[in-house]
Structures are given as structure tokens and as C-alpha cells.
Amino acid sequence: MISIAMYNNKGGVGKTTSVINVSQQLALKGKTVLVVDLDGQANSSRFFTDSPKPGLAQALVKDMVAPEIAKCSTRYPNIDIITATSELNTIIPEFGALDEEVQYKRVEKIFSFSEKPWYGGRKYDYMLIDMPPALNALTKTILSTSDYVFVPIELGLFSIQGIPTVTDIISRCGTKFGGCFANRFDKDNPSDVQLLDMLRSNLGKKAMDSVIPYSRVIKNSINFSVSAAEYMNWTSASDSFKKLTDEILERVGE
Ligand SMILES: Nc1ncnc2c1ncn2[C@@H]1O[C@H](COP(=O)(O)OP(=O)(O)OP(=O)(O)O)[C@@H](O)[C@H]1O
Numbered sequence: 001m002i003s004i005a006m007y008n009n010k011g012g013v014g015k016t017t018s019v020i021n022v023s024q025q026l027a028l029k030g031k032t033v034l035v036v037d038l039d040g041q042a043n044s045s046r047f048f049t050d051s052p053k054p055g056l057a058q059a060l061v062k063d064m065v066a067p068e069i070a071k072c073s074t075r076y077p078n079i080d081i082i083t084a085t086s087e088l089n090t091i092i093p094e095f096g097a098l099d100e101e102v103q104y105k106r107v108e109k110i111f112s113f114s115e116k117p118w119y120g121g122r123k124y125d126y127m128l129i130d131m132p133p134a135l136n137a138l139t140k141t142i143l144s145t146s147d148y149v150f151v152p153i154e155l156g157l158f159s160i161q162g163i164p165t166v167t168d169i170i171s172r173c174g175t176k177f178g179g180c181f182a183n184r185f186d187k188d189n190p191s192d193v194q195l196l197d198m199l200r201s202n203l204g205k206k207a208m209d210s211v212i213p214y215s216r217v218i219k220n221s222i223n224f225s226v227s228a229a230e231y232m233n234w235t236s237a238s239d240s241f242k243k244l245t246d247e248i249l250e251r252v253g254e
């Protein structure tokens with residue numbers, strides 16, 4: 001199982017949108033995926049299921065609570081999700097007050113989820129983590145435990161200027177930085193084209209070839225609770241998530 005966190009400490013850049021669309025693309029390839037919604041906003045939970053289950057927050061602060069209780073199946077046979085509730089926002093101080101070693105143990109429970117023989121026997125090929133835009137003890141521990149971190153960014157001077165902060169966070173966590181990709185790219189806007197060049201010269205190989213365009217297909221599909229490929233699979237927006245998924249697989253060595 002390979003665990004991948006979608007993270008940027010900036011909000012609204014496309015972490016959830018990417019987790020949703022990449023998971024669905026992986027499922028189309030026949031891979032099994034466990035999505036973990038770590039964000040108290042519970043956006044990906046609401047996308048994947050009508051009845052999110054509580055339990056993840058308590059599993060993070062209590063030894064005897066297993067994250068499995070928050071696992072839900074989805075209408076995609078190959079995708080399950082551990083759902084978030086707003087309680088995740090309130091346990092951060094309690095989690096932060098735990099010894100670092102205990103914090104890792106609690107987070108490990110989530111990552112070892114698919115290895116437990118007594119849990120229904122399902123092994124997942126990938127774990128995709130929808131991260132909140134926060135930097136705290138919980139997000140740091142999750143990033144440190146993940147195999148790879150991928151960073152969606154929205155092109156803008158402030159975002160580009162903020163990249164060293166994100167890469168610094170990732171390197172402090174000791175996790176592999178899989179790559180950074182531009183989201184909401186407008187190819188007809190010379191400023192976006194210039195900023196994409198800037199991103200590539202700043203990040204070198206860590207800047208991904210994949211670019212997700214600004215697209216109503218992407219925005220509307222989420223509002224209809226379907227992926228871009230399910231909504232309009234002939235569009236470049238849908239194709240961009242296919243390419244992103246292929247590039248992620250390449251970068252994680254699959
Ligand atoms: N490429 C795109 N084209 C058009 N709309 C997009 C695109 N990517 C994301 N959006 C829209 O932008 C909004 C924010 O995206 P999303 O929720 O994925 O960001 P996020 O990084 O998860 O935000 P947060 O930090 O709050 O968790 C959503 O309404 C989403 O539908």
C-alpha cells in the first residue's frame with residue numbers, strides 16, 4: 001500500500017478536488033483505494049457518502065478506538081473512505097498535547113488499517129489523504145507518516161512565493177515530495193503561462209508536467225457529486241486528471 005497526502009497549507013487550491021478525481025481514476029485502473037478525510041470540513045466525506053460516520057477524531061486521541069469504525073463504502077466498488085466530522089477540528093489541542101511517540105502510534109493505526117487481517121481482508125493499493133490547509137501536530141504527523149506528498153497550487157504570485165514554505169514543511173516532515181502541480185490553469189491568460197514557467201524554473205523536476213485547467217466541468221461535477229470523468233469524460237478537464245494520475249503513479253514508482 002502506498003500512502004499519498006494531498007497537501008498545501010493554503011486553502012481552496014484543489015486538494016479535495018484532486019483526491020476525488022485521482023481516486024476515481026485509480027479505481028478505473030482497477031486499483032483499490034482508501035480515501036482518508038482528515039479535514040473537519042468533511043468535503044470529500046460528503047462527496048463519497050451520504051452518511052459519513054464519526055470515529056476518526058476519537059481514534060486519534062484514544063487508544064481503544066479504532067479508525068475502522070469511521071470506514072464507509074462508497075458507490076465506487078474499489079473506493080472506501082474513512083470519513084471526517086467537524087470533531088476533527090476540536091481534538092487538535094488534545095492530540096497536540098500527547099507525547100510525540102503516542103501521536104505517531106495513533107496515526108499509525110490509520111496507516112496500518114489495510115494490513116490488519118481481522119479487518120474484512122481488504123488490502124488497499126493506495127491510501128489518498130485529503131489534508132486540511134493547516135499546519136499543526138496532527139497534519140505534521142500525518143505528513144511524516146505518508147509515503148508521498150503531492151502539492152496542488154493555484155498560480156498566483158503569492159502562491160509561488162509560498163512554495164518554499166510548503167517544501168520546507170515537507171522536508172522537515174522527512175516525507176518524499178512527489179511533486180507540485182498547477183490547478184485552475186488558464187492557458188489563455190499570459191500571466192498564468194508566465195507563472196507556470198516560474199513554477200517550473202523554481203521547482204525543477206518537482207514541478208509536474210500535469211496541469212489541471214480552470215474548468216466548469218470540474219467545478220460543476222463536484223456540485224453534482226460526480227468526478228470530472230463521470231460528468232464529461234471527453235473533456236480536457238477530465239483528461240487532465242487521467243494524466244495527473246498517470247504521472248503520480250510514475251512518480252511513486254508504479
Ligand atoms: N480546476 C478547477 N476548475 C474549476 N473549479 C475548481 C478547480 N479545482 C477546484 N475547483 C473548485 O474550487 C473550490 C476549492 O477546491 P477544493 O475544495 O478542492 O480545494 P481545497 O484545497 O480542498 O480547499 P480547502 O483548503 O478548503 O480544503 C471548489 O469549489 C472546487 O470545485
Ligand SMILES: [Mg+2]
Pocket residue numbers: 015016017039043130131132
Ligand atoms: Mg479540501
